[in-house]
Amino acid sequence: MQWETVIGLEIHAQLATRSKIFSGASTAYGAEPNTQACAIDLGLPGVLPVINEQAIAMAVRFGLAIDAHITPRSVFARKNYFYPDLPKGYQISQYEAPIVAQGRITIDVDGQSKTINITRAHLEEDAGKSLHEDFHGASGIDLNRAGTPLLEIVSEPEMRSAAEAAAYMREIHRLVRYLGICDGNMQEGSFRCDANVSVRPKGQEAFGTRAEIKNLNSFRFIERAIEFEVERQVEIIENGGKVVQETRLYDPDKDETRPLRSKEDAHDYRYFPDPDLLPVTVSAEDIAAIRASMPELPRAKLARFVETLGLSPEEASTLANDPDTANYFELAIAAQPAQARQVANWVSGELFGALNRDNLGIAASPIKPAQLGQLVERIVDGTLSGKLAKQVFATMWASGRDADDIIAAEGLRQVSDTHLIEVAVRDILEQNPDQVEQFRAGKEKVLGFLVGQVMKKTGGKANPALVNQLIKAALAN
């Protein structure tokens, strides 16, 4: 029997607002438990929520980016259930009228493009967190996260493989980072997803019974969790069993999914419109203003890098994947668009290497984009050889100084003076008669050795191309 996998994702993107969705408390990550929860987040008697306008603008931004319908009058609802990390006994979310509906996004898998439809994206508040360690038989509650704004992005069940699901998650991740609405930090839980997975015989129209894998917070885990889950479900069915609808958890250590709770515990959430909040209205003018502030989206940027800057698709994708990198790159070539390819090489080579080594994000690079542009400029105009440029780069990284400063102060200018190099070449050939003999006997490898010697003699400053040319000329005589 041939099986087809059906996957739908619910992505939770934490919106990068400074304060919470219904209160003025800070959303900064990592504070001591319960130091960033005000009376509103704690659900104390009498307090009322007030919507954070920034969260609405961010949701609209996302909606425009996926070409969705922006609901002019969306409604917050209460989702009622009891849990200790849910202070009010209900979560404020959107239900019948979400702010974003019916969008789409294109993904690429194995060189093929595919459009995935997005059913809806709605605003909601996050809950707190239960702490089960260090409380000696009891549990602690940290409500710092309670009230953090989330955008829940729900796809249609249109993905057909773990690779497609991972590609979709990556595409959304890249998009929200580009839009500046989510920091995308998966370790801190700012971007996570639940995957609904089912299998059905190929050709069958009806969906199989699905399992929901909760809280996947890495691209690798989502692929592995889905692969495991598909195998598990196929095995159950092929052995004559039935998949039960349930919520499952992926354990990356054991690389398996296991049940979290079954349908028997399924809640009746008793949704109803939150009477403490008015409907959220988004006018045509609001939408126009947000549209005017939209950045170039990742796919458009990638295409432009290839078409107008002449980068290869691979180079373009390395640079366009992440908005900070793309931004850095564009600033670096601002003065000299013609040297885009060389800058691209330096960014993805030397700069990435140094950032990785020192564990820095590109936005924190000690070498600013314009400085890198200047360094490349000096290679293009012949002031620096590639080797010298690396030396200058290292000094720039350590000191933050400009390339021109360093070149002037340390006399690192490449020597392209033919006469000076000719003198050095003559000396080296005189000092190495054996090698000259060997070369003339046809052992061309020796050339490298001779070039090296000339370079050494000139303190590495000689223009290597010129050295090469002059040695060959001298040997030809």
Add this chain to the structure above:
Amino acid sequence: MSDKLPRSVARLAQGLAAGEYSSVELTRHYLDRIASLDGRLNSFITVCAEQALAEAAAADARRAAGTAGPLTGIPYANKDIFCTRGVRTSCASRMLDNFIAPYDATAVAKLRAAGLVMLGKTNMDEFAMGSSNESSYYGPVANPWDLGRVPGGSSGGSAAAVAAGLAPLATGTDTGGSIRQPAAFCGISGIKPTYGRVSRYGMIAFASSLDQGGPMGHSAEDLALMLNAMAGFDRRDSTSVERADEDFTRLLDAPVAGLRIGLPREYFDDQLDAGIRACVETAVKALEARGATLHEISLPHMSLAIPAYYVIAPAECSSNLSRYDGARFGYRCADPKDLTDLYCRSRGEAFGAEVKRRILVGTYALSSGYYDAYYRKAQQVRRLLRDDFLDAFNTVDVIIGPTTPTVAYAAGAHSKDPVTMYLGDIYTTAANLAGLPSLSIPAGFVDGMPVGMQMTATHFDEARLLGLAHQYQRDSDWHLRAPAAFT
């Protein structure tokens, strides 16, 4: 200072301004009355004697400095549903017996800023659920006109305290009539403003889309003065209405002549006590004599108000009261076995019967499969009711009727039959469902018990309502009468 103080707050304020007495003296007068008389009424849950005297001294200093406002130094009482910083706010529930809010409700903060002096926190039905003030964890409140009868609910403590002269003013909240019905039962005046006029921030929620705080006092003029201090846009309450502050006393002297008064035939049906009907009809004739015109009108969906109300209010309360779970504040049961036990016993032990009944009804009404049949339908009815009123206001300025179908009944009369008690709100709930301003003022007596007359106007038309009520009170003395045992 004399034992007999004027009932009018406007007059009390004049006395303060003229130096006839200080705010400290005035405050001590009311604190003494509370100390000696409240044992019979049980109208206060918490009395803040020390704090009140300190606030009074501050008010006197403010007056001396020339920065006093119209109500600076006037004592008042807060219904125990309004959060008060540093003072217990119990909502008359065992659940919040130990709750001390770290903030003032916006309405309280505004009254504080205006220089009013808080005497204490008044008794009420638990979480404002009830029409007789018998569901309080702190025991029932007695009606000052007849200690064997109920004062009405849920602002019964405030109504009884004002009627008995233990406070000249008090706050109340009105979800389905909880300011107007106890005002009627106790012979005082009370107004439920337009929904959104008085901030709900810090007012413990019962049914969010219906709750509205407002003033209770002896006269319409006093209500107008107090509403000036309480009302106003508050950005901490999203349902607060963003419009300029206004002076609610501005139409007190407006002429009655030319006003069109609507008398809904649905308000004068067989369920109405004949004595009450006579009182209201006499009162309306007095207004006609001053030049108002009377028009019989119809509010065709009125019979659906109570059913809609008793779906929407419990539905919202079932959700609003979820936060009382024993986990973070309030009552927690002893030695919970596990999480479910913590929830079940904390809520089981700390909520009273009426609260539990409404939580159950509301949970049912919101359940999947029933939502459309109950909650959604009730919201549709609500819209029809609102449209009925708006239609009526095309032809009349104010709608007048009785506040309640009967006068205050005997304590315990409806304890076995909550539905009969619910029907006591038959004339009041519609204004909450429609969000309209509505007040009750004294309009006579039946069997020695006060009768309330209800006046309702279109949205934001409080000033006109208060003006008409004030004009009636210029010609009548019902609001000046005090219960014999508390004169």
